[in-house]
Amino acid sequence: MTTYILRCITCKKEFEPKPGLYYCEDCGKIMGTLEVIYDYESLKADASIKERLFYNKASMYQFDFLLPTESKLKLDEYVGGTPLYKFDLLGLKDVLVKYDGSNPSSSYKDRASSIAINKAIDEGNEILFCASTGNAASSLAMLNAHTPMKTYIFVPAAIPAGKRAQLEISGAEVYAVEGTYDEVYDLSLDLGLEKGWYCRHAAINPYLLEGKKTGAFEIVIQNNFEVPDYVFIGVGDGTVVSSLYKGFWEFKEIGLTDKIPKIIGVQAEGIPAIKEAFEKGKPYKPISISGATLADSISVGKPRDVIKACTYVEASGGYFISLNDAEILDAIKELGKTGIFAEPAGAVPYGGLKKLIYEGKITKTDKVCLVITGNGLKDVKALEGAISKTTFTAEEVIERFE
Amino acid sequence: MTTYILRCITCKKEFEPKPGLYYCEDCGKIMGTLEVIYDYESLKADASIKERLFYNKASMYQFDFLLPTESKLKLDEYVGGTPLYKFDLLGLKDVLVKYDGSNPSSSYKDRASSIAINKAIDEGNEILFCASTGNAASSLAMLNAHTPMKTYIFVPAAIPAGKRAQLEISGAEVYAVEGTYDEVYDLSLDLGLEKGWYCRHAAINPYLLEGKKTGAFEIVIQNNFEVPDYVFIGVGDGTVVSSLYKGFWEFKEIGLTDKIPKIIGVQAEGIPAIKEAFEKGKPYKPISISGATLADSISVGKPRDVIKACTYVEASGGYFISLNDAEILDAIKELGKTGIFAEPAGAVPYGGLKKLIYEGKITKTDKVCLVITGNGLKDVKALEGAISKTTFTAEEVIERFE
Numbered sequence: 110m111t112t113y114i115l116r117c118i119t120c121k122k123e124f125e126p127k128p129g130l131y132y133c134e135d136c137g138k139i140m141g142t143l144e145v146i147y148d149y150e151s152l153k154a155d156a157s158i159k160e161r162l163f164y165n166k167a168s169m170y171q172f173d174f175l176l177p178t179e180s181k182l183k184l185d186e187y188v189g190g191t192p193l194y195k196f197d198l199l200g201l202k203d204v205l206v207k208y209d210g211s212n213p214s215s216s217y218k219d220r221a222s223s224i225a226i227n228k229a230i231d232e233g234n235e236i237l238f239c240a241s242t243g244n245a246a247s248s249l250a251m252l253n254a255h256t257p258m259k260t261y262i263f264v265p266a267a268i269p270a271g272k273r274a275q276l277e278i279s280g281a282e283v284y285a286v287e288g289t290y291d292e293v294y295d296l297s298l299d300l301g302l303e304k305g306w307y308c309r310h311a312a313i314n315p316y317l318l319e320g321k322k323t324g325a326f327e328i329v330i331q332n333n334f335e336v337p338d339y340v341f342i343g344v345g346d347g348t349v350v351s352s353l354y355k356g357f358w359e360f361k362e363i364g365l366t367d368k369i370p371k372i373i374g375v376q377a378e379g380i381p382a383i384k385e386a387f388e389k390g391k392p393y394k395p396i397s398i399s400g401a402t403l404a405d406s407i408s409v410g411k412p413r414d415v416i417k418a419c420t421y422v423e424a425s426g427g428y429f430i431s432l433n434d435a436e437i438l439d440a441i442k443e444l445g446k447t448g449i450f451a452e453p454a455g456a457v458p459y460g461g462l463k464k465l466i467y468e469g470k471i472t473k474t475d476k477v478c479l480v481i482t483g484n485g486l487k488d489v490k491a492l493e494g495a496i497s498k499t500t501f502t503a504e505e506v507i508e509r510f511e
Numbered sequence: 512m513t514t515y516i517l518r519c520i521t522c523k524k525e526f527e528p529k530p531g532l533y534y535c536e537d538c539g540k541i542m543g544t545l546e547v548i549y550d551y552e553s554l555k556a557d558a559s560i561k562e563r564l565f566y567n568k569a570s571m572y573q574f575d576f577l578l579p580t581e582s583k584l585k586l587d588e589y590v591g592g593t594p595l596y597k598f599d600l601l602g603l604k605d606v607l608v609k610y611d612g613s614n615p616s617s618s619y620k621d622r623a624s625s626i627a628i629n630k631a632i633d634e635g636n637e638i639l640f641c642a643s644t645g646n647a648a649s650s651l652a653m654l655n656a657h658t659p660m661k662t663y664i665f666v667p668a669a670i671p672a673g674k675r676a677q678l679e680i681s682g683a684e685v686y687a688v689e690g691t692y693d694e695v696y697d698l699s700l701d702l703g704l705e706k707g708w709y710c711r712h713a714a715i716n717p718y719l720l721e722g723k724k725t726g727a728f729e730i731v732i733q734n735n736f737e738v739p740d741y742v743f744i745g746v747g748d749g750t751v752v753s754s755l756y757k758g759f760w761e762f763k764e765i766g767l768t769d770k771i772p773k774i775i776g777v778q779a780e781g782i783p784a785i786k787e788a789f790e791k792g793k794p795y796k797p798i799s800i801s802g803a804t805l806a807d808s809i810s811v812g813k814p815r816d817v818i819k820a821c822t823y824v825e826a827s828g829g830y831f832i833s834l835n836d837a838e839i840l841d842a843i844k845e846l847g848k849t850g851i852f853a854e855p856a857g858a859v860p861y862g863g864l865k866k867l868i869y870e871g872k873i874t875k876t877d878k879v880c881l882v883i884t885g886n887g888l889k890d891v892k893a894l895e896g897a898i899s900k901t902t903f904t905a906e907e908v909i910e911r912f913e
Contacts, residue, residue, distance in 0.1 A: 119746040133710040166568040166592065184850055185515070187594045189611070190568065194585065196657065210611045211728035213850065216752035216887060271673075274891045277898035278847030284911075285902045296905050300912055448586055448615065448656035451532065454701030475839045486617060486888035500687045503698050509686075510702055 110151070110176055115143040115315060118416050126177075128232040129305065131313045137394040138298075142354075142417055145177055153365040159364070161413060162459040163330040166190040169323035170219055175359055177316050177321075179197050180230035188223045189323050193331035197446050199466055201336040203479050205337060207328055208449055210484030216452075217324065217349060217482035218248035221311050224320035226253050229307035235259060238496060239309040240297035242290050242345065242405050244483055249309045250281035251260075261306065263292050263297035291397075291411040305423035311348035312413030318352045325356025328478055329366055336368040337478040339471065341458035344374035344429065345407035347383050349397040349416030349482060354421035370478070372427035374418065375461035377402030377437065382412050384429035386419055403434045403491045404484060406454035406492050432460045438495045441485065450485030513554070513576055517717060520818050528633040530736050531707065533551040533715045539557040540700075541797040544819055545717040545759075550885075554765040561766070565732040565738055568592040571622055571725035577761055578725075579718050580629035586615050586654050590625045591725050595733035598849050600861075601868055606879050607739060607787035609730055611887030616677060617855075618854075619726065619751060619884035620650035623713050626653050628720035631709035637661060641711040642699035644692045644747065644808050645674035646885055651711045663708065665699035667692050670809060671890040714815030715752035722755040727758025727809035731768055735746055738770040739880040741861035741873065746776035746831065748808035749785050749820030751884060754867055756823035774829040775821065777863035779804030779839065782815050786831035788821055795821040805836045808885060826905070834862045840897045843887065852887030 115124040117133035119140045124130060133141030152158060168190030170176065191209045193382070198204040222245065223365055229237050239246055239249045240263040246280040253260045260281035264273070265288060276283045285291045294310070301308055311317035329336060336357065344350045350372060357369045372406040376384045380400030386393055397411040412418070422428065437453050438459030451459075458479035485492075501509075517526040519535035526532060535543030554560060560576055560819045571591030575595065600606040614621040624647065631639050641651045642665040655662045662683035666675070668689060678685045688695045696712070703710055713719035731738060738759065746752045753775060758773045778786045782802030788795055799813040814820070818836045824830065834842070839855050842862030846853055853861075860881035867873040887894075903911075 183598075185597065192589045192615075196585075211615070213594075213613070214852075215617075215886065251847075251850045251852065254848050263908070270594055270891045271888045274894050274898060274902075275852055275888065278844060278852050278887065278894070279850065280848045281899075283822055283899065284908050285900075286908055287902055287904050292905065293750075296908060300909070306911065421733075442680060446656050446682045448653045448681065450616075450653065450680050470762075483679065484617065484674045484888065485676065486886065489672045492676050492680070496676060497685065498675075499685075502689050503694065504666070505696060506686050506688055507702070510706065 112143050112299040113147045113501050114143050115176055116146050118142050118144055118420065130236070130245070131308060131315065134195065138313060138415060139413055142312065144317050145319050148176060149359070149362045153154050165237045166277070170322065172326050172492060176224070177312065177319050178224055178231055180227040182223060182226055182252065183255060185223055186247040187213055188219045189327060191327070193328060194449070198447070199463055201477060202474060204333060204479065205322060205328065207478060207480045209324065209482050210455065213485060214251040214328070215247040215484035216244040216248055218244045219252060220320040221245065221317035221433035222248040222252045222309060222316050223311040224316055225249065225307065225314065226256060226258070228316050229258060230426045232307065234307040236261065236306040237309050238297060238301040238396060240294040240406060241417055243268040244406055244487065245309065246354060247272045247275035248481055250276045250279035254279040261295050265293050269490055271487045271489065281300065290409060312346045315319060318348055321326040321349055321352030322356030322359065324480060325353045326360060329360055334366060336366050337370045337476040338371045339373055339475060340478045340480060341373045341375055342480045343404070343407050343454040343457040344376050345409040345412065345454065346417065347412045347414030349373045351414055351421050354425050372422050372425040373461055373465070374422055374427070374431060375428040375457040377407055378431040378433040380408055380410050381431040382410050382417050383415050383463065384431055386415050387429050388420065404437050404453035404457060405488065406452065407457070428462060430461055432457055432464065436460045438492070441492065442508065449481060452483035452485050452487040453483045453491045455481040455483040475484065512547050513548045513759050515547050515579055518548050520822065521787065523730045530910060531709060533717065534666040537862070538713060541815055542698055542818055544714065544816060547717050547721050551761070551764045563586060563659060567733045569662070571722065574725050574728050575895045578626070579721050580626055582629040582632035583626055584625060584654065585657060587625055589615050590621045591729060593729070593798055595730060596851070598847070603875060603877070603879060606881065607730065607734060608849070609726060609880060609882045611726065611884050612853065612857065616650040616653040617886035617889060618646040618650055619723065620646045621654060622722040622725055623647065623719035624650040624654045624711060624717055626894045627709065627711040627716065628658060628660070630718050631660060634709065636709040638663065638708040640664065640699060640708040642696040644669040646728040646808055646889065647713065649677035649712065651672045652678045656681040660782050665695050668694050671833050673889045673891065676804050677806065681705040713726065714748045720750055720757060723751055723754030723762065724758030724881060727755045731762055735913060738768050739772045739878040741775055741877060742772045742880045742882060743775045743777055743846060744861045745806070745809050745856040745859040745884060746778050746785055746820065746858065747811040747814065749814045749816030752776045753819040753823050755882065756827050774824050774827040775863055775867070776824055776829070776831040777859040778831055779806050779809050780833040780835040782810055782812050783833040784812050785817050785820050788817050788835055789831050801864065802867055804868060806839050806855035806859060806898035807890065808854065809859070829896055832863055832866060834859055834866065839895070851883060853883045854885035854887050854889040857883040
């Protein structure tokens with residue numbers, strides 16, 4: 110474990126880490142999200158990091174010199190180290206496809222949940238809680254299942270069946286609450302912070318982004334330290350998009366790379382909260398809109414990591430775009446032709462790339478990476494109506510091939 | 512690629528491999544399944560194999576000295592190398608849990624599909640076909656999606672939604688046929704062999720077992736060459752259980768280990784065809800029964816690899832047992848408490864272990880490995896009725912914690 114401090118994204122005030130400190134009270138829960146800041150100068154001067162061998166399939170804990178936890182879970186060995194495929198797609202050569210559907214609970218969120226559980230152990234907490242559109246909750250529940258610690262899960266009652274099944278199977282205490290994600294989030298956050306449970310809300314708890322950023326580290330090492338020009342990622346609450354920027358930024362800051370890709374955040378047109386906040390310009394402010402999309406993982410009207418997301422995406426030279434539900438379904442189906450099956454929110458990077466190519470903003474020589482955050486099996490129902498259900502009799506099959 | 516010959520499991524006649532040769536015509540499709548036989552004496556004498564470094568997370572192609580293919584697919588790098596967890600379970604210390612739900616298409620079947628596609632390329636075939644209860648088909652369809660080769664898929668119309676979605680998304684040509692797995696199998700086999708399509712039916716095509724056996728190799732190397740006393744595996748058509756025996760047998764034959772575990776094949780009580788054939792005793796004969804189970808992947812009444820399965824399991828000193836559907840559901844739920852989410856057929860090894868502990872046949876000092884063949888997200892519907900669907904209002908949640 111390296112030493113670090115916490116710093117407010119808005120007022121830049123610095124804090125010594127302590128249990129229960131999740132945000133800057135002066136600036137509040139949304140404006141006052143904290144950054145975990147390591148001693149980058151020392152890390153840059155540390156020759157052992159430059160000489161270090163990194164492994165394409167090692168767990169995310171191979172990056173322990175930039176992680177804030179000490180404990181280790183049994184399942185940690187298999188969190189991260191996920192595939193980075195190269196495909197010729199949409200006229201572009203060697204598009205990088207980072208596929209996080211092969212994590213233990215089949216989503217990117219395992220990177221954050223693993224950190225949450227280890228940090229809770231470090232701090233001596235015995236209960237973890239989470240409100241989630243599904244993946245963060247199922248990830249926490251599955252990874253925490255074999256520990257003696259308790260898991261309280263708060264989800265909107267309407268989450269997809271696959272995600273609910275994972276929760277129930279894990280033995281977590283599940284509260285499926287009637288209401289939107291935003292309502293459930295507020296309810297559980299108030300309750301959990303009051304009770305002193307360990308908070309697995311990536312937008313509030315600054316340590317969770319530290320787990321998520323390892324996806325960026327892996328893209329770099331798996332691509333032989335060649336940093337792509339663009340990275341596309343689905344955006345709901347704003348934490349994964351923020352984490353990718355921070356990961357690329359940190360590797361540059363400590364001298365392992367010399368470039369940060371433009372981060373393109375892809376939202377659902379039905380509920381593009383962060384995109385709207387970003388386009389209103391600086392100073393970035395909290396936003397709350399209503400709307401809907403079939404991509405449940407990014408169906409967030411009141412994003413909690415909006416300030417970091419806007420600040421970081423701007424710093425990268427990137428921006429936000431959005432797709433309608435038909436474009437999202439098309440993205441799932443077209444990406445499927447490579448053998449990658451993504452859940453709706455996991456497929457939006459592909460749809461985003463397609464849109465920017467169509468608009469002439471991405472050209473053939475650009476090096477692009479798509480980050481696929483969840484296995485398509487998570488939400489099969491979303492595909493209903495979009496895929497064939499045709500059945501045949503034996504006779505019809507025989508006739509077909511005569 | 513190593514050289515090999517093919518040998519009939521029944522009459523022991525040997526054949527030179529050639530395209531289109533899948534079984535011994537003298538003995539027929541079921542009695543005449545072929546074994547792929549390498550030059551084990553030479554391999555045993557080959558010092559480079561003993562000195563070889565094996566990697567816990569490398570793809571199954573690290574075992575190329577015991578594989579029959581030359582081509583390589585883009586997705587091959589991520590087939591195999593799946594987690595081997597150790598959990599204290601049911602009073603036993605360090606039960607090994609081999610979890611194949613993290614393969615590209617989320618099941619064990621990727622090990623065989625990868626071999627099928629590479630072999631088809633080796634032979635210059637351009638169409639692959641498969642009849643399947645779901646996983647073999649979705650695996651072939653997903654892995655073959657990015658190649659220029661065609662995929663024809665034949666499945667029972669009633670396969671679970673997750674598996675059907677994978678098929679449709681991949682771009683395969685899907686024939687969902689009204690009828691049982693056994694009927695669809697016969698239909699497609701006749702059609703495919705007549706047309707000369709490359710056959711991805713693990714019970715007929717002897718090469719596919721070669722891919723599947725790599726699961727056994729991985730258990731050995733991931734457990735530091737300590738071979739467990741017992742290996743539990745779900746059994747439908749009989750190919751995975753056969754492949755595990757062959758893998759352990761080959762490692763012993765070439766001097767990498769000195770022991771073969773007892774293989775315990777776990778079937779569904781509703782349709783325990785191979786168990787019945789095994790218990791009738793030698794000479795083992797084809798069997799055809801009818802019945803049903805919620806574990807769709809092992810719902811097979813007319814198993815095609817019955818001769819190998821019975822012969823190999825007997826040679827290992829193991830046997831077959833069965834579980835009813837309630838025991839299968841319990842197995843999914845209890846295994847879930849470790850953080851492993853298995854589809855019904857993937858959870859039966861856990862239920863089988865529980866049964867044999869209860870019967871006093873497995874004791875605390877036995878070293879056990881459970882092979883979990885598919886991700887629970889494959890078949891969420893199977894859990895309906897077994898997991899809670901309770902929802903809460905915000906007020907109810909607040910009250911609960913007052």
